[in-house]
Amino acid sequence: MLLAEILQRRFAAHPAGDARDExxxxxxxxxxxxxxxxxxRQEREPAMRLLFDLTAREEETASGSQLCLIYHLHSxxxxxxxxxxxxxxxxxxxxCCAIYPAANWYEREIYxxxxxxxxxxxxxxxxxxxPDWEGHPxxxxxxxxxxxxxxxxxxxxxxxxxxxxxxxxxxxxxGEMLLNVGPHHPGTHGILRYRLRLRGERVVSVDPDxxxxxxxxxxxxxxxxxxxxxxxxxRVDYLGGxxxxxxxxxxxxxxxxxxxxxxxxxxRTLLAEIxxxxxHLVWLGSYGNDLGTMGPAFYAFRDRSLLLxxxxxxxxxxxxxxxxxxxxxxxxxxxxxxxxxxxxxxxVEAGLRDTQALSIDNDIFRARTRGIGQVxxxxxxxxxxxxxxxxxxxxxxxxxxxxxxxxYPQLQFAVPTASDGDAWSRTALHLEEIxxxxxxxxxxxRMMPSGPVLARDAAEALMxxxxxxxxxxxxxxxxxxxxxxxxxxxxxxxxxxxxxxGMLGYFVxxxxxxxxxxxxxxxxxFPHVQMITELGQGLAIPDFIxxxxxxxxxxxxLDR
Amino acid sequence: MLFFAQIVAMFVTLxxxxxxxxxxxxxxxxxxxxxxxxxxxxxxxxxxxxQALADALKLLCKEDFVPPFASGLLYRxxxxxxxxxxxxxFAVLPLAPGIxxxxxxxxxxxxxxxxxxxxxxxxxxxxxxxxxxxxxxGAIRAVAQLISYELPMGLALLALVLLAGSLALxxxxxxxxxxxxxxxxxLGFLIFFIAGIAETQRLPFDLAEAxxxxxxxxxxxxxxxxxxxxxxxxxxGLVLIAALISLLYLGAWSGPWLPGWLWMLxxxxxxxxxxxxxxxxxxRPRYDQLLHWGWNALLPLAILNLLLTAIAxxxxxxx
Numbered sequence: 051m052l053l054a055e056i057l058q059r060r061f062a063a064h065p066a067g068d069a070r071d072e073x074x075x076x077x078x079x080x081x082x083x084x085x086x087x088x089x090x091r092q093e094r095e096p097a098m099r100l101l102f103d104l105t106a107r108e109e110e111t112a113s114g115s116q117l118c119l120i121y122h123l124h125s126x127x128x129x130x131x132x133x134x135x136x137x138x139x140x141x142x143x144x145x146c147c148a149i150y151p152a153a154n155w156y157e158r159e160i161y162x163x164x165x166x167x168x169x170x171x172x173x174x175x176x177x178x179x180x181p182d183w184e185g186h187p188x189x190x191x192x193x194x195x196x197x198x199x200x201x202x203x204x205x206x207x208x209x210x211x212x213x214x215x216x217x218x219x220x221x222x223x224x225g226e227m228l229l230n231v232g233p234h235h236p237g238t239h240g241i242l243r244y245r246l247r248l249r250g251e252r253v254v255s256v257d258p259d260x261x262x263x264x265x266x267x268x269x270x271x272x273x274x275x276x277x278x279x280x281x282x283x284x285r286v287d288y289l290g291g292x293x294x295x296x297x298x299x300x301x302x303x304x305x306x307x308x309x310x311x312x313x314x315x316x317x318r319t320l321l322a323e324i325x326x327x328x329x330h331l332v333w334l335g336s337y338g339n340d341l342g343t344m345g346p347a348f349y350a351f352r353d354r355s356l357l358l359x360x361x362x363x364x365x366x367x368x369x370x371x372x373x374x375x376x377x378x379x380x381x382x383x384x385x386x387x388x389x390x391x392x393x394x395x396x397x398v399e400a401g402l403r404d405t406q407a408l409s410i411d412n413d414i415f416r417a418r419t420r421g422i423g424q425v426x427x428x429x430x431x432x433x434x435x436x437x438x439x440x441x442x443x444x445x446x447x448x449x450x451x452x453x454x455x456x457x458y459p460q461l462q463f464a465v466p467t468a469s470d471g472d473a474w475s476r477t478a479l480h481l482e483e484i485x486x487x488x489x490x491x492x493x494x495x496r497m498m499p500s501g502p503v504l505a506r507d508a509a510e511a512l513m514x515x516x517x518x519x520x521x522x523x524x525x526x527x528x529x530x531x532x533x534x535x536x537x538x539x540x541x542x543x544x545x546x547x548x549x550x551x552g553m554l555g556y557f558v559x560x561x562x563x564x565x566x567x568x569x570x571x572x573x574x575x576f577p578h579v580q581m582i583t584e585l586g587q588g589l590a591i592p593d594f595i596x597x598x599x600x601x602x603x604x605x606x607x608l609d610r
Numbered sequence: 611m612l613f614f615a616q617i618v619a620m621f622v623t624l625x626x627x628x629x630x631x632x633x634x635x636x637x638x639x640x641x642x643x644x645x646x647x648x649x650x651x652x653x654x655x656x657x658x659x660x661q662a663l664a665d666a667l668k669l670l671c672k673e674d675f676v677p678p679f680a681s682g683l684l685y686r687x688x689x690x691x692x693x694x695x696x697x698x699x700f701a702v703l704p705l706a707p708g709i710x711x712x713x714x715x716x717x718x719x720x721x722x723x724x725x726x727x728x729x730x731x732x733x734x735x736x737x738x739x740x741x742x743x744x745x746x747x748g749a750i751r752a753v754a755q756l757i758s759y760e761l762p763m764g765l766a767l768l769a770l771v772l773l774a775g776s777l778a779l780x781x782x783x784x785x786x787x788x789x790x791x792x793x794x795x796x797l798g799f800l801i802f803f804i805a806g807i808a809e810t811q812r813l814p815f816d817l818a819e820a821x822x823x824x825x826x827x828x829x830x831x832x833x834x835x836x837x838x839x840x841x842x843x844x845x846x847g848l849v850l851i852a853a854l855i856s857l858l859y860l861g862a863w864s865g866p867w868l869p870g871w872l873w874m875l876x877x878x879x880x881x882x883x884x885x886x887x888x889x890x891x892x893x894r895p896r897y898d899q900l901l902h903w904g905w906n907a908l909l910p911l912a913i914l915n916l917l918l919t920a921i922a923x924x925x926x927x928x929x
């Protein structure tokens with residue numbers, strides 16, 4: 051039986067009409083969530099092993115506001131995705147933590163931002179906002195701008211009381227010690243607090259306290275036109291550069307049904323791979339620091355700066371190029387781009403030998419990372435881990451290969467995998483992926499298609515500024531776009547991308563207006579950090595630092 | 611009068627040593643820069659050498675702060691103990707025959723070993739009295755590490771004493787003439803060298819500090835000049851170990867053309883350079899790996915070395 055039939059017969063689902071991407075999309079009655087999820091996870095062949103994302107949305111209807119939950123499931127087979135949507139009658143929903151452990155944090159996030167209470171959730175607390183926050187900011191009734199809220203003030207006397215919520219009630223047990231690793235700690239790669247319960251130097255349990263970097267990017271999106279939001283996508287994963295822009299634009303382009311010209315796809319691929327190398331290099335350097343060696347950081351950053359210079363030359367930006375546009379890219383590449391790219395690739399490739407000698411080839415580095423932070427395939431799937439973390443467990447799953455987008459179908463490259471799932475494998479994979487990216491870039495040097503770089507005929511694509519002064523139609527259109535007069539047709543779409551941190555997904559809901567009605571960012575770092583609650587158990591402090599570092603998370607990507 | 615002059619001279623020695631420690635901090639940053647494809651501090655003065663002064667001045671000007679939760683007396687004593695134990699060791703260190711405060715003192719070597727044990731008291735008390743969990747971990751590690759590496763170090767030195775027949779540093783230095791003792795004691799040299807890095811608690815053996823794990827280890831709660839004392843202790847300890855290595859194994863003041871004391875300084879500088887180099891390129895092992903290595907590899911090797919030396923000495927006589 052087809053999946054659609056089963057869902058409709060057994061679980062009274064009906065297909066959703068407003069999905070504009072190719073994902074099977076069904077509405078489920080509230081009572082059928084758990085049975086349907088249990089079926090999909092346990093009985094269905096192939097099982098939906100990954101809870102890719104779980105989020106909520108509030109829609110204004112004639113009868114008032116309506117909350118719904120949106121589940122994105124994936125079986126790790128090419129193209130086998132499923133979106134389930136559930137309309138809620140109240141503000142309660144059943145928790146699916148027992149079926150998908152990864153749902154734990156997603157449900158906490160929904161509770162935090164939407165106020166939906168999940169029944170039988172093991173640990174329903176706020177996750178991104180501070181425990182004493184009032185309100186649920188992603189609700190439509192909440193003001194869009196911070197300035198519309200009353201100022202946040204602490205009364206002098208009650209500061210202790212306010213801070214008391216940060217003091218855990220779970221006092222350490224007999225012979226145990228509570229240790230705060232963070233929020234200010236050199237090993238956490240940013241502002242993030244791990245509350246460790248220790249027995250001797252062994253970790254008994256980990257409770258990551260996140261949200262210090264939360265900027266509410268999903269709420270911000272609701273106040274911006276589709277074009278205006280592009281710069282924010284660079285900053286979600288601030289090391290990824292254009293890797294963050296791409297999935298967002300894929301979602302918007304799916305919504306607006308825009309075909310991106312070949313050359314634009316080629317340029318996007320080119321820039322994405324440069325950013326990938328650059329991001330991997332940052333990680334290789336900073337991971338060395340976690341293990342107490344300073345060397346790799348400087349060698350990796352030496353090569354990275356070559357790439358940053360290149361990106362600056364091509365796009366005008368360094369860390370945040372904000373170069374992609376709806377329907378293409380902002381500019382064509384400079385005429386001599388090949389002459390510029392070629393020597394940089396050679397130097398980066400040669401420089402990798404230094405980084406490699408200082409990291410995976412070093413004996414002490416091996417001793418510190420072999421068998422440390424070991425993730426099994428089952429564990430990676432349980433927590434929704436993707437990208438290098440998943441590939442280090444032997445699963446050759448790379449979106450660029452399994453569901454190729456952009457210019458990737460025309461390119462030859464391998465997906466390096468490892469079988470140990472440990473920190474050493476992940477380091478080796480980072481190095482190998484850089485080599486693969488260099489291969490891709492060398493092919494692009496030869497194969498870059500010619501043609502326009504922006505889909506000029508589509509209504510939602512950005513009008514070229516140089517033509518606005520020549521014909522009135524373009525001028526009006528450009529003006530309307532800039533003044534946020536219109537947007538893509540109503541509907542929802544999921545845009546995916548293989549970023550350096552994991553699978554990045556932008557789920558964009560349009561109501562036909564000039565701004566997204568709801569925009570959801572699913573990042574790779576969030577599930578990876580959630581996985582630490584299991585991964586960290588039983589480790590000694592040095593191994594704990596070596597393990598969390600090896601997951602390659604970025605704080606802004608985690609908290610959004 | 612002579613007594614007074616000696617006091618002044620000792621004071622000058624002290625100032626020179628403090629200057630050397632300050633200069634080494636700067637030199638290390640420049641050398642690391644050189645080894646790591648960057649510049650290091652190069653702005654203040656020629657080659658940036660003024661940076662050493664600026665750093666010292668900054669530390670001196672910082673607020674004299676004791677955290678309210680620390681136990682005051684021990685917290686204040688610990689850094690002084692560290693600086694003292696590092697400084698006092700130089701009293702018995704000869705630069706050349708006759709250039710030393712107490713180089714021919716019969717128990718010179720023992721004194722240095724004893725002082726280095728005192729050093730760990732400073733580190734431990736500093737970590738303990740800070741009343742901070744990270745500092746406590748650092749302190750515990752420091753003690754564990756020191757115990758496991760002092761044994762092989764002492765055993766390596768014992769073999770040397772057996773050969774040279776003297777505990778006075780001057781006598782040990784003289785035993786290395788004209789053939790440096792590293793020729794007779796290659797294994798002992800390696801053991802002493804490794805244990806020496808562990809003794810100074812520098813990368814790759816800086817587990818007591820381990821900044822990526824323990825923030826700053828035993829001196830997490832220290833700031834200003836109290837932190838400066840720990841810093842001073844570390845760098846003076848580095849000089850002391852390097853000087854000992856060149857004195858005991860590398861032939862001390864022997865060398866052509868140049869005066870003896872200059873050779874001694876050059877050799878010491880060379881060994882310090884190797885320490886810098888190690889720091890630039892090696893990661894930090896985990897503490898249990900380090901202890902395993904100390905007990906399971908270094909200690910048996912040191913005992914073996916001692917046995918072989920004893921047999922050789924019995925067969926062919928000492929130097």
